[in-house]
Amino acid sequence: MRLTRGLLAALAVPLFWPIPASAQSTLDQVRKRGELVCGVDGSAPGFSLLNAVKEWEGLDVELCRAVAAAALGDAQKVKFITVTANERFDRLAAGDFDLLARNSTVTLQRSAGRKVRFAVINFIDGQAFVVPKKLKVEQLANLSGTTICLQKGTTHEFNLASWFKARRLTITPAAYDTTEAMYNAFFASRCSAVTADATTLAGAIIRSGRAIEFMMLPGVISKEPLGPYVREGDSQWLDIVRWTHDAMLEAEERGINPKNIDSLKHELGDPYLRVLLGVDPGNGKALGLSEDWAYNVISQVGNYGDIYERNVGMGSALKFERGVNALWTKGGLMYPLPLR
Amino acid sequence: MQSITHGLLAASLAFLALPVAAQTTASTLEVVKKRGQVVCGVNVGLGGFSLPDSQGKWKGLDVDMCGAIAAAVLGDASKTKFMPLSAQQRFLALQSGEIDVLVRNSTITLERDAGLGIQYAGVNFYDGQGFMVTKKAGVKELKELGGATICVAQGTTHEFNMAGYFRSRNLSIKPVVYESQDLMYEAFFGGRCDAMTQDSSALASALATRGKQADYMVLPELISKEPLGPFVRRGDDQWLAVVRWSLFAMLEGEEKEITQANVDEQAKSNDPLVQRLLGVKAGNGKALGLDEKWAYNIIKQVGNYGESFERNVGMGSPLKLQRGINALWTKGGLMYPLPLR
Numbered sequence: 001m002r003l004t005r006g007l008l009a010a011l012a013v014p015l016f017w018p019i020p021a022s023a024q025s026t027l028d029q030v031r032k033r034g035e036l037v038c039g040v041d042g043s044a045p046g047f048s049l050l051n052a053v054k055e056w057e058g059l060d061v062e063l064c065r066a067v068a069a070a071a072l073g074d075a076q077k078v079k080f081i082t083v084t085a086n087e088r089f090d091r092l093a094a095g096d097f098d099l100l101a102r103n104s105t106v107t108l109q110r111s112a113g114r115k116v117r118f119a120v121i122n123f124i125d126g127q128a129f130v131v132p133k134k135l136k137v138e139q140l141a142n143l144s145g146t147t148i149c150l151q152k153g154t155t156h157e158f159n160l161a162s163w164f165k166a167r168r169l170t171i172t173p174a175a176y177d178t179t180e181a182m183y184n185a186f187f188a189s190r191c192s193a194v195t196a197d198a199t200t201l202a203g204a205i206i207r208s209g210r211a212i213e214f215m216m217l218p219g220v221i222s223k224e225p226l227g228p229y230v231r232e233g234d235s236q237w238l239d240i241v242r243w244t245h246d247a248m249l250e251a252e253e254r255g256i257n258p259k260n261i262d263s264l265k266h267e268l269g270d271p272y273l274r275v276l277l278g279v280d281p282g283n284g285k286a287l288g289l290s291e292d293w294a295y296n297v298i299s300q301v302g303n304y305g306d307i308y309e310r311n312v313g314m315g316s317a318l319k320f321e322r323g324v325n326a327l328w329t330k331g332g333l334m335y336p337l338p339l340r
Numbered sequence: 341m342q343s344i345t346h347g348l349l350a351a352s353l354a355f356l357a358l359p360v361a362a363q364t365t366a367s368t369l370e371v372v373k374k375r376g377q378v379v380c381g382v383n384v385g386l387g388g389f390s391l392p393d394s395q396g397k398w399k400g401l402d403v404d405m406c407g408a409i410a411a412a413v414l415g416d417a418s419k420t421k422f423m424p425l426s427a428q429q430r431f432l433a434l435q436s437g438e439i440d441v442l443v444r445n446s447t448i449t450l451e452r453d454a455g456l457g458i459q460y461a462g463v464n465f466y467d468g469q470g471f472m473v474t475k476k477a478g479v480k481e482l483k484e485l486g487g488a489t490i491c492v493a494q495g496t497t498h499e500f501n502m503a504g505y506f507r508s509r510n511l512s513i514k515p516v517v518y519e520s521q522d523l524m525y526e527a528f529f530g531g532r533c534d535a536m537t538q539d540s541s542a543l544a545s546a547l548a549t550r551g552k553q554a555d556y557m558v559l560p561e562l563i564s565k566e567p568l569g570p571f572v573r574r575g576d577d578q579w580l581a582v583v584r585w586s587l588f589a590m591l592e593g594e595e596k597e598i599t600q601a602n603v604d605e606q607a608k609s610n611d612p613l614v615q616r617l618l619g620v621k622a623g624n625g626k627a628l629g630l631d632e633k634w635a636y637n638i639i640k641q642v643g644n645y646g647e648s649f650e651r652n653v654g655m656g657s658p659l660k661l662q663r664g665i666n667a668l669w670t671k672g673g674l675m676y677p678l679p680l681r
Contacts (some may be wrong), residue, residue, distance in 0.1 A: 109627045113627035113628065121678075223677075223679050224679075239453060269507055270507075287450070287455075328665065328674055333669055333674055333676050335565070337449070337565075337567055338450065338567070
């Protein structure tokens with residue numbers, strides 16, 4: 001019996017620790033499958049959209065590609081599944097895909113007490129305003145005394161009222177039951193401006209085919225941080241997604257891109273760069289990945305700044321300024337945590 | 341004997357395999373609630389972050405973070421126990437379960453977050469590594485430290501950063517490594533090194549608590565990003581959420597201008613986000629497994645982040661640190677509380 005106790009004690013130690021994390025981990029499943037499955041919106045310009053030549057594009061799409069580069073060494077090994085807003089979290093929890101990258105706002109009640117967790121913030125959205133260019137309005141305060149179109153029953157109405165009230169300015173809200181009615185009213189010139197989250201406004205303006213006539217005012221008046229979600233209880237996978245995003249930010253901060261990465265890799269003086277690009281080991285091991293994971297992300301997908309510009313920035317139809325999504329060194333909020 | 345042993349083993353296996361999945365039921369949150377106290381690992385003594393005052397009461401930004409967690413979980417910010425830990429001890433103390441949360445001005449890095457069985461819950465202070473020199477040395481820039489002897493503490497990220505910074509500029513330095521920061525301070529103020537390196541906030545703290553501002557100075561250049569924040573054990577998502585959102589509640593309090601003094605008045609606000617934050621509208625508490633008054637209790641008993649910052653490290657403290665990148669995002673800083681809704 002004493003022997004049995006000894007055996008049990010010996011067994012108990014290794015049993016407690018690695019079983020749940022490694023045996024059924026998302027990383028193992030992705031590796032076995034040889035493909036990452038991403039749940040995306042599919043009809044969100046700038047975020048995830050199947051373009052005219054049947055290629056997936058967008059900020060969320062590129063995040064998926066970056067995770068595939070990190071986990072599998074190949075950014076092309078991704079399958080995209082479109083998922084509706086209503087079913088997105090349930091389908092993630094059920095295991096229909098490995099990663100939800102569907103311009104989803106991160107909030108307390110979405111990330112605590114549920115079966116899903118956000119990994120990182122990859123775009124900070126917020127309530128913005130679109131005006132006709134001919135009005136020559138340049139900033140939000142100039143809208144004082146005008147009528148603003150919005151959707152009834154959203155937080156936008158409250159945010160709008162408090163923003164202008166706090167600055168002792170008055171506006172007249174025109175509230176519509178549906179987004180369609182709201183945009184119709186705006187395009188029929190019944191309001192000086194229309195307000196909603198920046199990303200949805202941009203999508204609607206592009207779809208109208210009259211994007212040239214309108215512009216978005218700089219600045220946002222509410223917080224809608226968007227980010228990828230993973231299943232609860234798989235910290236390793238969460239870390240892989242989080243640090244993949246941070247590696248793209250760090251690459252931007254250090255001016256690393258697919259063109260110069262190979263020459264930089266041979267500049268062995270900077271130990272931080274050596275660790276980032278996997279010349280010196282450590283980061284890969286901590287994440288359970290090969291040490292060249294970040295090299296693969298940056299060389300195959302690029303840095304965050306490049307990805308931003310081509311998908312939602314000046315190289316895209318959306319033409320978003322960097323604003324709060326700029327690096328912290330350039331007045332924004334994007335701050336890669338140290339990859340060391 | 342053998343079959344009994346096998347049977348026992350099989351039974352034990354099943355038993356052992358279960359509680360891992362069910363670890364959330366024996367979560368840190370439950371342990372803390374049962375114990376009636378939050379045990380926080382803190383710095384052995386770092387003015388502004390965690391330091392006992394003349395009455396032996398712990399004070400500081402990290403101490404307030406711990407108090408906020410106690411207010412959120414137990415409804416009483418004073419139900420805390422502080423365990424002072426050295427840099428080398430800190431992660432082991434967390435891994436082994438000696439403490440519930442580590443709030444010890446610890447830098448968040450990839451290897452710590454992913455490789456040590458622990459996880460960061462948020463950033464409560466954005467810091468950077470700086471250097472202190474004597475004023476009489478006349479050093480103005482870091483590059484003038486080529487050939488200098490530099491005091492540094494063991495088990496920190498500072499050694500690594502310093503080596504990298506000087507090596508990539510082809511400058512040689514002589515690092516002198518000390519086992520603890522106290523030994524390092526003693527050596528430096530005893531004149532054994534030309535310079536000393538640490539997070540700039542800690543250097544400011546060392547100057548302020550020793551009253552040495554007349555003879556020493558901190559150089560303005562920072563050579564690294566040192567985001568400091570609380571850590572919890574890996575795999576306990578519920579507890580991670582409690583710590584994370586306690587920090588965000590303090591920040592959101594500041595953003596909504598809710599203070600210790602006006603929180604009761606603010607509870608009557610018609611702002612739906614304020615109503616949710618203060619628990620007038622239910623939901624956040626339930627999601628976290630806490631009383632709906634959790635965030636109200638934090639702000640009422642500890643204050644919002646701005647209040648905590650000013651009295652501990654800001655203008656109301658000997659450190660006199662500017663808000664800088666630690667200001668709210670609406671005021672040019674990086675502090676961006678995720679939406680508490």
